[in-house]
Amino acid sequence: MTVADLTPRQRTWSAFRRNPLGMVSGAVLLLLALVAVCAPLIAPFPEGYGADTLQPPSGAHWFGTDDIGQDVFAQVVWGTRVSMAVGVSASVLAIVIGLLIGVSAAYFRRLDTPLGVLVDLSLSLPVLPLMILVAALAGPSVRTLAVVIALFSWPEVARVVRSQALAIVPMPFVSAAKVVGGSSLWIVRKHLLPGVVPVVGVSVVLTTSRAVLAEAGLSFLGLGDPNSWSWGTILHKAQQSGSLASSWWTTLFPSVAILLLVLSTTLLSVAYNDARNHRSDT
Amino acid sequence: MRRALALLALAALTACAPSVPGTSTGGSSQPAASTDRLTIGTTADVVNYNPLVGNSRTDSWVTSLMYPHLTQMDETGKRIPYLATEWSYAEDGKSATVKLRDDMTWSDGKPVTADDVVFSVTAVQKEKFGVVAGLITALDKAEAVSPTEVKFALSRPDGTFLDNVGFWLPIVPKHVFEKAPSVQKFANDSDWVSAGPFKLTKVERGQRYIMERVDDFGPGKPAVKEVVFRVFPDVNTEVLALRNGEIDMIGNVLPPATASELKNDPKIKLQQVPSLGWAHLQYNTKHKPLDDVRVRQALAHAVDYEAIRNIALKGFAKSSNSSVLTPSQPDYVDPSSKEYTFDPELSKQLLAQAGVSGLSLNMIYDQADPNIARWAPMVRDAAKKAGITIKLQGLERNTYLDKTQKRDFDIYAGSWAVMDNPPANLGLAFKTGGFINYAQVSDPKLDKLIDQAQRALSPAEAKAPIQEAARIIHDQVYDNVLYVETFNIAHSATWTGFKPMPSELLSILNPLSLAAAKPAG
Numbered sequence: 001m002t003v004a005d006l007t008p009r010q011r012t013w014s015a016f017r018r019n020p021l022g023m024v025s026g027a028v029l030l031l032l033a034l035v036a037v038c039a040p041l042i043a044p045f046p047e048g049y050g051a052d053t054l055q056p057p058s059g060a061h062w063f064g065t066d067d068i069g070q071d072v073f074a075q076v077v078w079g080t081r082v083s084m085a086v087g088v089s090a091s092v093l094a095i096v097i098g099l100l101i102g103v104s105a106a107y108f109r110r111l112d113t114p115l116g117v118l119v120d121l122s123l124s125l126p127v128l129p130l131m132i133l134v135a136a137l138a139g140p141s142v143r144t145l146a147v148v149i150a151l152f153s154w155p156e157v158a159r160v161v162r163s164q165a166l167a168i169v170p171m172p173f174v175s176a177a178k179v180v181g182g183s184s185l186w187i188v189r190k191h192l193l194p195g196v197v198p199v200v201g202v203s204v205v206l207t208t209s210r211a212v213l214a215e216a217g218l219s220f221l222g223l224g225d226p227n228s229w230s231w232g233t234i235l236h237k238a239q240q241s242g243s244l245a246s247s248w249w250t251t252l253f254p255s256v257a258i259l260l261l262v263l264s265t266t267l268l269s270v271a272y273n274d275a276r277n278h279r280s281d282t
Numbered sequence: 283m284r285r286a287l288a289l290l291a292l293a294a295l296t297a298c299a300p301s302v303p304g305t306s307t308g309g310s311s312q313p314a315a316s317t318d319r320l321t322i323g324t325t326a327d328v329v330n331y332n333p334l335v336g337n338s339r340t341d342s343w344v345t346s347l348m349y350p351h352l353t354q355m356d357e358t359g360k361r362i363p364y365l366a367t368e369w370s371y372a373e374d375g376k377s378a379t380v381k382l383r384d385d386m387t388w389s390d391g392k393p394v395t396a397d398d399v400v401f402s403v404t405a406v407q408k409e410k411f412g413v414v415a416g417l418i419t420a421l422d423k424a425e426a427v428s429p430t431e432v433k434f435a436l437s438r439p440d441g442t443f444l445d446n447v448g449f450w451l452p453i454v455p456k457h458v459f460e461k462a463p464s465v466q467k468f469a470n471d472s473d474w475v476s477a478g479p480f481k482l483t484k485v486e487r488g489q490r491y492i493m494e495r496v497d498d499f500g501p502g503k504p505a506v507k508e509v510v511f512r513v514f515p516d517v518n519t520e521v522l523a524l525r526n527g528e529i530d531m532i533g534n535v536l537p538p539a540t541a542s543e544l545k546n547d548p549k550i551k552l553q554q555v556p557s558l559g560w561a562h563l564q565y566n567t568k569h570k571p572l573d574d575v576r577v578r579q580a581l582a583h584a585v586d587y588e589a590i591r592n593i594a595l596k597g598f599a600k601s602s603n604s605s606v607l608t609p610s611q612p613d614y615v616d617p618s619s620k621e622y623t624f625d626p627e628l629s630k631q632l633l634a635q636a637g638v639s640g641l642s643l644n645m646i647y648d649q650a651d652p653n654i655a656r657w658a659p660m661v662r663d664a665a666k667k668a669g670i671t672i673k674l675q676g677l678e679r680n681t682y683l684d685k686t687q688k689r690d691f692d693i694y695a696g697s698w699a700v701m702d703n704p705p706a707n708l709g710l711a712f713k714t715g716g717f718i719n720y721a722q723v724s725d726p727k728l729d730k731l732i733d734q735a736q737r738a739l740s741p742a743e744a745k746a747p748i749q750e751a752a753r754i755i756h757d758q759v760y761d762n763v764l765y766v767e768t769f770n771i772a773h774s775a776t777w778t779g780f781k782p783m784p785s786e787l788l789s790i791l792n793p794l795s796l797a798a799a800k801p802a803g
Binding site for chain 2 (some may be wrong): 240
């Protein structure tokens with residue numbers, strides 16, 4: 001079977017498989033997702049307190065213990081769950097909003113200008129201070145964090161989707177669909193959405209990683225949910241207890257987890273983009 | 283998001299920092315201290331230079347070096363002379379007299395007189411602002427009998443009056459402050475006229491505050507020529523600066539984990555000062571089912587007090603035997619008080635008796651308070667053993683203050699910083715409608731006992747009613763006192779002579795202590 005016989009999707013996949021960076025990144029992400037889902041099987045929920053405070057990493061405590069004697073490994077494992085949950089849900093929410101706005105702006109010409117202004121306006125807002133303000137006013141909970149982050153992440157998605165959709169709208173098949181009397185909704189569903197799905201795929205991954213970073217930032221500032229663990233919360237507690245400078249293990253492991261996730265999502269989306277871009281095949 | 287990246291970088295950096303104290307500084311040659319300069323680290327700028335208004339710690343540290351108070355406290359919390367040399371009440375308790383030193387002058391050459399004292403207290407009384415206003419409600423009129431004697435006429439006998447005025451009221455220069463249309467709104471942010479041991483000469487916002495010695499300071503010439511407050515982002519960076527010899531003292535209280543680590547550093551000395559306040563849980567007695575004393579008792583027996591003191595506070599905390607009369611108040615302390623036992627089974631029984639099941643409560647606290655943020659989850663986890671669900675609401679400070687003001691909580695976790703005078707403070711905290719009566723206690727018997735204690739003119743006389751009041755607060759669980767913190771203040775071992783006083787407001791940064799500080803050896 002030659003390359004020409006493959007469908008575009010198969011071609012992308014075979015190109016992707018040949019890129020070790022993409023494969024490794026995918027594996028790391030899968031592993032993190034697995035840790036998030038199976039957290040209860042890996043480590044008990046970190047709660048209570050123990051006499052072994054600020055112990056360096058050892059056989060009993062792989063990642064050491066924090067200032068009230070909790071196991072940092074358990075915190076990181078359970079933190080994966082909340083960090084990824086916030087990241088994924090915020091990114092899904094942002095994608096839905098961004099997709100709606102991006103596609104409407106491209107398809108309904110009259111909406112383009114007002115929506116464009118809205119997107120530009122949202123992009124020019126000072127995001128971090130606003131996020132801090134909203135999170136502080138709404139009170140700390142995992143749901144608040146996801147919503148707050150989504151509210152400030154959709155404009156980038158909307159902009160990418162709009163530019164991709166703009167290229168599709170003047171295509172002959174869209175005009176043909178109009179001529180045969182297809183409703184706007186039907187045309188958007190059948191022709192526009194499939195056209196923008198690849199960019200959305202990349203966006204999901206990148207927005208997720210940005211959302212995880214934003215979550216870590218907000219939690220580090222003390223706006224996280226005190227009833228659950230996220231990577232940012234672990235860093236926040238380490239900073240707050242004053243053990244930051246002396247007990248490297250309390251900050252290193254959650255930081256490495258954040259690094260792994262952000263790095264692998266970035267590499268994954270780069271690899272996917274390369275694989276889809278067939279010009280680089282030749 | 284950029285912040286989050288910076289955070290990553292920061293985390294990576296600190297991760298590389300050596301964990302052995304002192305190895306990074308490398309230099310065995312720490313410069314010996316000289317009397318030229320004492321540098322103090324703080325984490326905030328001075329926001330308000332008007333000492334009658336300012337209330338942040340840095341505000342108070344800097345302005346208390348500039349404006350004298352009538353009295354100071356010694357290590358045991360006893361009042362000692364500062365601007366005042368003698369003070370007493372009249373027989374009937376309806377007036378009080380204070381005699382002043384005659385050797386204090388303002389930095390523009392004018393003497394500090396009774397007129398200044400009268401002006402300061404009258405301004406607060408008239409414009410009703412700051413912490414002092416709520417404490418001097420008994421004051422009728424203040425007048426200067428002579429340049430060195432002030433007489434306060436009181437509308438009712440109040441044995442807490444002199445303690446409150448002496449401790450809390452900064453004395454400001456009348457000839458400067460009276461020019462402002464409103465003393466409360468007077469910014470006082472340049473050309474300061476002061477009378478403390480040091481005067482503020484240079485301000486670099488966000489960087490440093492330079493204060494120079496006053497050679498003819500009445501109680502004695504300070505040994506140090508210059509005191510500099512340097513502003514740092516947080517305690518962690520202050521500790522690094524102290525270890526590197528960039529600063530001589532950290533003004534802020536060390537977090538317990540940092541203190542237990544610095545304890546073994548030969549270059550650093552820790553001064554321990556007791557808190558005048560306490561950390562506590564308050565149960566909103568107006569929320570059902572917390573109006574039932576058995577439910578409050580059940581909650582009190584579901585807290586692991588020992589663990590909070592030993593693990594969250596690293597042992598830098600004392601038990602107050604669940605009494606609001608803490609060991610920092612030796613004149614009032616009641617040795618018969620017993621701490622609530624940690625006994626989840628007993629809690630379950632009490633809840634069953636009260637007919638309450640599946641109890642679920644919210645608990646608010648200030649997320650930025652490192653100690654409370656550490657023990658709040660411990661309270662939740664211990665309560666779980668008694669079948670009580672506590673939902674933590676670690677809030678941003680202003681939201682937390684707002685909820686506290688509106689009494690919008692089931693459980694309040696917090697701490698009171700300075701409770702220097704039990705009859706006065708218990709009045710604010712537990713009398714019906716009291717300003718900080720967060721638990722919304724309304725108990726006629728308690729009100730009567732506190733009134734009686736406030737009328738008493740000496741601690742000896744106030745002791746019996748105030749102990750009775752404290753017993754009611756204990757038995758009814760109107761307040762659940764967890765511990766009295768022992769504050770650790772770090773300074774370089776090259777300095778000595780500090781005079782520690784209780785509370786983090788005074789600690790070793792109080793004017794008399796900094797005036798006495800000198801290089802070691």
